[in-house]
Amino acid sequence: MSSTITKEDIDELLPEEQISLEEPPTTKDACIEHLLDLIVTTGRVIDRERALEALLAREEQTTTGVGMGIGIPHAQTDAVERPSLAFTRSSAGVDFGSMDDEPAKLLFLILVPASGGEDHLEILSALSRALMHEEVRDGLYAAETPADVQSVLQEAVA
Amino acid sequence: MSEPHERTVEIVPEAGLHARPAAKFVETANDHDATVKIGSAEDGDEDLIDAGSMIAVTSLGVKQGEHLRIVAEGEDAEEALDALERVLSTPEGKS
Numbered sequence: 001m002s003s004t005i006t007k008e009d010i011d012e013l014l015p016e017e018q019i020s021l022e023e024p025p026t027t028k029d030a031c032i033e034h035l036l037d038l039i040v041t042t043g044r045v046i047d048r049e050r051a052l053e054a055l056l057a058r059e060e061q062t063t064t065g066v067g068m069g070i071g072i073p074h075a076q077t078d079a080v081e082r083p084s085l086a087f088t089r090s091s092a093g094v095d096f097g098s099m100d101d102e103p104a105k106l107l108f109l110i111l112v113p114a115s116g117g118e119d120h121l122e123i124l125s126a127l128s129r130a131l132m133h134e135e136v137r138d139g140l141y142a143a144e145t146p147a148d149v150q151s152v153l154q155e156a157v158a
Numbered sequence: 159m160s161e162p163h164e165r166t167v168e169i170v171p172e173a174g175l176h177a178r179p180a181a182k183f184v185e186t187a188n189d190h191d192a193t194v195k196i197g198s199a200e201d202g203d204e205d206l207i208d209a210g211s212m213i214a215v216t217s218l219g220v221k222q223g224e225h226l227r228i229v230a231e232g233e234d235a236e237e238a239l240d241a242l243e244r245v246l247s248t249p250e251g252k253s
Binding site for chain 2: 058072099
């Protein structure tokens, strides 16, 4: 149905600089900006305001809190130059208005260029498939360094 | 226990089974007593996943024009399938 992302893709999509293991802000919108700024810092975002608008417009449709303590805000926008992920985690959890009422503790952000076609859905579905496994979620909670986060995801998609 | 009911439905919304249609689909599955499982048209029974979980539905990544296999079991299984088929057959913005 959708091709998976490969082990090699993880380093390209989610370099260590786009992973933060510090506590993120406690509200959903601030948290989305925080994740976006991780990708802004690595120079991949051409227009921060436009990227943020696209992310918030997607949240307006329906929350990206997918349950199981996971939030995956995402957008397809020309404000980013290539497919990029960011990751952070919150020990208290952030209220994402998820259907299962679980606060989001594992937070990923996905930005894909508007020309990226189906990359967008493929990254989202591959990530969701990986995160459905308890050992993957536990690995992300236990990660001590950004490199640990990359390894957990590489294992998960291998 | 009643026999499972099933059907295979084409995805009409432009975004595929994603965003608003996906949320509506999960809500509809949860609104029924029947146990609802889904998979791609080629998936066998052992590959089917819970239709009432947003992350499970997101993990499928079903696109517009693709087909979804829906299996429902329980007293209101047929009603559940009708309601779910309506969600998948409604272009976005028309529901």
